[in-house]
Amino acid sequence: MSEPLVQLTGVSRLFPGLLAVDDVSLQVHPGEVVGLLGANGAGKTTLLTMLLGLLAPTAGTVRLLGGPPSRATRRRVGYVPQNLGLYESLTVAENLAFIAGAYGTASPTLPDGLRGLANTPVASIGLGSRRRLSFVAALGHDPALLVLDEPTSGVDPLARARLWDTIRAQAQAGVGVVVTTHYLQEARQCDRLVLMVAGRSVASGGEDDLIGDLTAVQVRTEVWQQAFAALAEAGLPVVLEGTGVRVAAVPVDQVRAVLADAGVAAQVAAVPARLEEVMAARAAR
Numbered sequence: 001m002s003e004p005l006v007q008l009t010g011v012s013r014l015f016p017g018l019l020a021v022d023d024v025s026l027q028v029h030p031g032e033v034v035g036l037l038g039a040n041g042a043g044k045t046t047l048l049t050m051l052l053g054l055l056a057p058t059a060g061t062v063r064l065l066g067g068p069p070s071r072a073t074r075r076r077v078g079y080v081p082q083n084l085g086l087y088e089s090l091t092v093a094e095n096l097a098f099i100a101g102a103y104g105t106a107s108p109t110l111p112d113g114l115r116g117l118a119n120t121p122v123a124s125i126g127l128g129s130r131r132r133l134s135f136v137a138a139l140g141h142d143p144a145l146l147v148l149d150e151p152t153s154g155v156d157p158l159a160r161a162r163l164w165d166t167i168r169a170q171a172q173a174g175v176g177v178v179v180t181t182h183y184l185q186e187a188r189q190c191d192r193l194v195l196m197v198a199g200r201s202v203a204s205g206g207e208d209d210l211i212g213d214l215t216a217v218q219v220r221t222e223v224w225q226q227a228f229a230a231l232a233e234a235g236l237p238v239v240l241e242g243t244g245v246r247v248a249a250v251p252v253d254q255v256r257a258v259l260a261d262a263g264v265a266a267q268v269a270a271v272p273a274r275l276e277e278v279m280a281a282r283a284a285r
Contacts, residue, residue, distance in 0.1 A: 002030050003066070005145045005176040006051055011060035013046050020046040022199040023060070026178075028145065033167060033177040035190030037279060043199040044180040045082065048149055051178070052079065065144060075103060078138035078146045082153070084130055085137070088123035092133055095122055099137045108140035128159040135166055146170055148179040152186065164189055184275050197282050207275055214273040214281065217255045219245040221266035230262035231255065237280035248277030 006028040013021040021043040028034045036044045049055040050062055053069020065073040079085070086095050092114060093107070100107040110118055114133060117125050122133070131151065138146065146167070152160040164186060171177055171191075181187055193210055195203040203210045221227050224243045231238040236258065237248045247255050252270050259266050273281075 004029050004063075005065055006178065007061075007063040008047070008051060009061045011047070011050055011057045011062060013043075013050060013055065014058040020199050021050070021057075024196070024199075024201045025060075026051075026194060026201070028176045028178050030144070030176050031171050031174045032192065033171050033179065033190045035187050035193045036178065036180040036196060037184075037187055037193055038180075038196035039279075041198075042196040044196055045149055046199075047196070048147055048178070048180065052077065052147060075141070076144045078141070078143035080131075080134045080138050080146075080148045080151045082149045084134040086122045086130060086134060089121060091119050091121055092125065092129075093118040095133065096137055096140065100140050103141040105141045108136055111136065128155045131155055131159070131163060135163060139166075139170070144175060146175055146177045146179075148177065150180055150182065152181070152183065160186065187275065195279065195282060202282050203278070210275060210278050211273050214249055214278055215270050216273040216277045217247045217250060217252050218269050218271045219247065219255065219259070219266050220268075221245070221259075221264060223264055223266075226262065227259060227264045227266055230264055231258055234258045237277070239276050239280050241276075246271075246274075246277060248273055249281035 004027040006026065008024060008026040011021060011024050012019065024047060036047065038044050046055065050057050051064065052074060053062065053064060062069055065076050067073055090098065097107045114129060117129060122130060152163050160183065167177055167179065168189065187193055188207055192205060193207065194201050195210060219227050224245050227245045228238055228240060231245065231247055236250050239246050252268055256268050
């Protein structure tokens with residue numbers, strides 16, 4: 001396997017009263033899409049900030065593109081932060097020109113859909129167009145690595161799919177990608193997943209690796225709201241699928257007993273777990 005573009009070894013970050021990242025190791029190779037999963041506050045953004053060298057780790061080592069993070073290595077990185085890194089008072093074209101100038105490259109050509117917005121202030125364009133613009137800006141200097149922090153948050157499914165077409169195209173061209181996402185359908189497009197809970201990396205691999213032999217309990221009932229409330233009150237890792245209720249990593253008899261105590265009539269059965277249940281079960285530990 002090629003040399004990793006990113007190599008984090010035993011990285012931790014301690015803030016006053018908060019261990020935001022706890023002994024995490026991570027590698028990202030050329031052409032690989034690595035997805036970071038986890039709830040808000042799991043440490044994903046802090047980990048990316050240390051990866052880029054914008055925040056020093058309390059412990060552990062960070063290597064970015066063969067050396068310690070620096071201005072030189074960051075010049076080979078395309079970064080889309082959660083806030084997109086755009087200047088709202090500047091126009092679309094002015095944003096691209098400013099960012100390209102920082103990298104010493106020519107301003108990239110605007111794609112269809114953004115070309116007509118070239119002279120429009122970013123504050124006046126929609127979120128989907130802003131996210132697309134942030135991708136154009138991040139790719140304008142042909143980076144070897146893409147670092148994407150919730151890059152499709154808040155946009156419609158079609159816009160998310162188009163952005164993921166861009167991500168996969170970059171990976172196929174040999175660019176390494178590390179991306180955080182809350183969307184599990186997006187997570188399934190990653191080559192490898194890292195699940196973070198309370199600052200720790202608790203599982204990694206493909207979707208099947210994360211699920212392993214974990215099972216879930218499927219609950220069928222007309223009073224699904226009551227079932228969900230009773231199971232949640234009992235502290236079980238419960239998730240909703242439409243009006244269906246599912247509980248991960250808990251014996252069927254335990255679920256049946258909780259529902260019976262709450263006076264909820266339901267049919268329960270053990271079924272294979274899904275990625276959603278893995279996240280819920282890990283977070284509940």
